[in-house]
Each structure stands twice: as C-alpha cells, then as structure tokens.
Amino acid sequence: MPYTVTDLTELIRHHLVLSETSDEKANANLRQLTRAIEGLATEPLMVECGWLACDSCGAWVGTELIGPDGAGYSDDDSFNCSSCRWGDDEA
Numbered sequence: 001m002p003y004t005v006t007d008l009t010e011l012i013r014h015h016l017v018l019s020e021t022s023d024e025k026a027n028a029n030l031r032q033l034t035r036a037i038e039g040l041a042t043e044p045l046m047v048e049c050g051w052l053a054c055d056s057c058g059a060w061v062g063t064e065l066i067g068p069d070g071a072g073y074s075d076d077d078s079f080n081c082s083s084c085r086w087g088d089d090e091a
Contacts, residue, residue, distance in 0.1 A: 012030075012033065016029040016030060016033060017029070017030070047064065049062060049063060049064055050062075050063040051063065052066070052072075052079050053079075054079060054080055054081040054083075054084055055078040055079055055080060056080050056081070056084040057081065057083065057084050059081045059083070059084075061079075061081050072085065
C-alpha cells in the first residue's frame with residue numbers, strides 16, 4: 001500500500017517531532033531527515049535566485065525568468081531584457 005505525502009508527513013510529525021522530549025531534539029531529527037531527502041533528489045531541490053541588469057535600459061530581471069537556452073544574452077555576453085530585445089518588433 002503506497003503512502004501519500006500527507007501520510008508520510010503525519011508519520012514524521014509523530015515519530016520525529018512529537019515523540020521527542022525537547023524542541024532541540026525534534027529540530028535535530030528534522031535537519032537529519034532533510035539532509036537524507038536531499039540525497040535522494042535527482043536534481044537540486046533549492047535554486048539560488050539572482051538578478052541581472054539589462055545592459056540597455058538597466059531594468060533588473062530575476063535569473064529564474066531566464067530560460068536554460070540563455071535567452072537574452074547576445075553573442076558578446078551582454079544581457080537585454082525582453083522589452084529591449086523585442087521593443088523594435090512592435091514599431
């Protein structure tokens with residue numbers, strides 16, 4: 001019988017949190033579990049967010065909005081936001 005995420009969460013809460021005598025021990029259990037789960041992941045679970053400034057207008061763009069193909073970068077490695085890249089197309 002497969003468990004749901006909710007089922008597993010309740011098991012974790014009962015066995016790793018509520019069964020401990022102090023918050024410190026419960027938190028230590030959760031930290032250990034988090035490290036173990038991160039080891040199971042097939043890709044990083046956390047992605048560090050960053051910001052880039054458009055070389056044309058100076059607008060700031062979150063790096064999570066830039067696709068894996070590097071959209072916005074030109075051949076000389078300058079970065080342009082979508083407004084500056086396609087602004088001439090609308091005219």
